[in-house]
Amino acid sequence: MGAENETAGWPTSPADSINPNFKVEKKKTGNLVSDADSAQQGELQRQLSGRHLNFIAIGGTIGTGFFLGSGxxxxRSGPVGCLISYLFVGTMLWSIMVSLAEMATYIPTAGAFSTYASRFVDPSMGFAVGWLYWxxxxxxxxxxxxxxxxxxxxxxxxxSPGIFIAVFWVVFxxxxxxxVGIYGELEMWxxxxxxxxxxGFIIFAICMAAGVGVEGTLGFKYWSDPGPFKEFMVEGxxxxxxxxWAVLIQASVAYQGAELVGVAAGEARDPSKTVPKAIKTTFWGIMILFCTTIFLIGMLVPSNDPMLSNGSGNASASPLVIAANRAGVKALPDIINAVLLTAVLSAANANVYSGSRVLLAMAEEGLAPKILTKTNKHGIPIYAVAATSVLGLLGFLNLSTDGSTAFNxxxxxxxxxxxxxxxxxxxxxxxxxxxxxxxxVPRESLPYVGNFQPFMAWYGLGFNVLIAFTQGFTSFIKWNVSxxxxxxxxxxxFVILWVGHKVYYKQGFVHPAAADIQRGRYDSHDVRDKADGGV
Known part of the structure; x- marks a missing residue:
């Protein structure tokens, strides 16, 4: 497949691409069987190092949703309620990351999520997950x-914002x-x-809490007044x-992007070593940065500060800026606004990358038109990038009042x-x-073996389903059809995509004995040093 696959159209059946009897001639290339780079990867090139994987995931996670959404x-929940929510969702993220690590080191593939769902659970589920994620x-x-x-x-x-939408659309x-090596370097910086x-904010916040600012020593003052928890929508x-719970849902969205390590695994060098290390570093890095920042924001900014809900969309609504203004530091808003701009540009860069790799993976699994597998000489999926990029033009909808409703x-x-x-x-x-x-296949033979499995996978699955079904609960408290x-x-x-695909192709769930665990597999026989278990 890959560069040779230039025929547009859909495969006759997705079952063709997950057939357990599917065979390819394999040649060893380093530690990978060659079909990992051809049949499975669409001729992607493995140019991403561990540090690239770390920063691609961090870049996709830390954005305006955190800089502004933390306010x-x-x-909504007060300093302690907010902190507990972020810590709890962090445990959910851990369960996803350790589950992903075992699969991504054994079968390192771009757009991992739809591929794994199609092969190990149900092709229709992979279809629904992949298209919705893309x-x-x-x-x-x-x-x-x-x-x-x-x-x-x-x-x-x-x-006019339209000027910058057009300019940055072309650039990214x-x-x-x-x-992809150049992309990884740019995303890293x-x-x-x-x-x-x-x-820098963490250092600044510690100083402010200790009494450097105009408000004097703050300590845990705002945990007492207005209080550690805050009522939201109803009393008591x-x-x-x-x-x-409202912040729990918000935090689950803020953490999204950490899983991009799995998307980038298909272009990682020596994935049995780089992917586990990248997942470990990404998880702990994001957890420490997020939870420490949330903890300190709760010390510096009272939960009833009117600036938290000004809805400006720029730096003035960021709790980092609010904390600086309360401390008497006037130069920080411009700096934070510049960082916010960097955050959204980094996110834009990661958005196109991740979306295009998910499309490529679905095309390889027979869940999208096969023309999307075509790559250029640099290993870039040219049509998948174009298809993802075109939807970026929907940003122009936000320039009009009616369009902004559809955009939301x-x-x-x-x-x-x-x-x-x-x-x-x-x-x-x-x-x-x-x-x-x-x-x-003994689990101990995998390049990476996580701890506390399969309990963590069940834990993550249960709470993700629960949060997905309750994330709109506020519309029931104050009923609003829209x-x-x-x-x-x-x-x-999601249900329409899943059921529609299953009805059309009339396929059942994947039987464990027939699941394809070979195509694109990392050659574990060449592994000498296994990654440490656990994250």
Whole structure:
């Protein structure tokens, strides 16, 4: 496949691409059987190092949703409720990452989520997960482009956001046609600025809490007044739980992007070593940065500060800026706004990359037109990049009042798409374990073996399903038909894709003994040093 596959159209049946009897002639190339780079990867080139994987995932995770959304989280649940929510979702992320690590080191493939779901659970599930995940990233690309214009307006209100949507659309579309090694380097430097900013804020916040600012020593003052927890929508203890659950949903969206390590595994050098290390570093890096920042924000900014809900969309709504203003530091808003711009540009870069690799993986599994497998001489899936990039033009919808309503609906789809992906990863891992057992492959022979499995996979699956079904609960407390459909349209679309594909192809779930655990497999016989278990 890959460069030779230039015929448009769909395969006669997705079953053809997950047939357990499917055979390819294998030649060893380093530690990988050659079909990992050809039949499975569409001739992708393995140019990404461990540091590239780390920063691709971090770049896709730390964005405006964290820089601005953390303020909304504090306002809804208070400092302690907010912190507990982020810590809890962190445990969910851990369950996804350790599940992903075992599969991604054994079968390192671009767009891993739809591939694993198709092979180990159900081709129809892979179809639904893959298309929804791709659409989510493509729409997020439109959001990132639109946000860039709004952020730049902070310095000059007379500039039209449409100018920057057009300019950055061209720039980042072209960047994604560069060799993946260059893309990885660019993403590393863009993401580094965000990490440096958060670390700088942590140092600044510790100083402010200790009494350097104009407000004097703060300590845990705001944990007492206005209090550690905050009521949201209803009064009393139930209201505090509602606030916690609302932030739990918000935090699950903020953490999304960490799983991009799995998407990039198909282009990683020596994945049995680089992928586990990247997953470990990414998980702990994001957890420490997020939870430490949330903890310190709760010390510096009271949850009833009116600036937390000003809805400006630029730096003035960021709790980092609010904390600086309360401390008497006037120069920081411009710096934070510049970092926000870097954040959305980095996210835009990662959006096109991840979306295009998911499309490529679905095409390889027979779940998308095979023309999407075509790559150029640099290993770039040219048509998959183009298809993902085109949806970025939806950012222009946000320039009109009527268009912004439709755009917000599209964004709701992208938010829950991440939850379905997380849940499918845990389900795929459970199917993967059953397949290994049924086919006599000892789990100990895998390049990476995670701890506390399969319990963590069940834990992640259960809570992802629960949060996906309850993420629109506020529309029931204060009933609103429009809000209800905006919240649940993504789940409705997921069911339509899954059931529609299953009815059309009339396929059952994958039997463990027939699951394809060979194509694109990492050659474990050449592995000498196994990765440490656990994250």
């Amino acid at each position: 909304t989280a504090l306002e 659409f989510g990233w493509a729409v997020t690309y439109a959001l990132s482009l639109s946000a860039s214009g709004i952020i730049i307006q902070y310095w000059n209100q007379d500039l 579309t072209l960047v994604n046609y560069l060799p 863009l993401s580094s600025l965000k990490v440096i900013t958060i670390i 203890g139930i209201g505090k739980f509602v606030g916690f 609906w599209l964004l709701n789809i992208s938010g829950v798409a991440g939850l379905t992906t997380w849940g499918s990863t845990c389900a795929s891992y459970l199917g993967f374990r059953r397949a290994l057992k049924a086919q006599g 809000d209800f459909f905006a919240a649940y349209i993504s789940l409705i679309l």
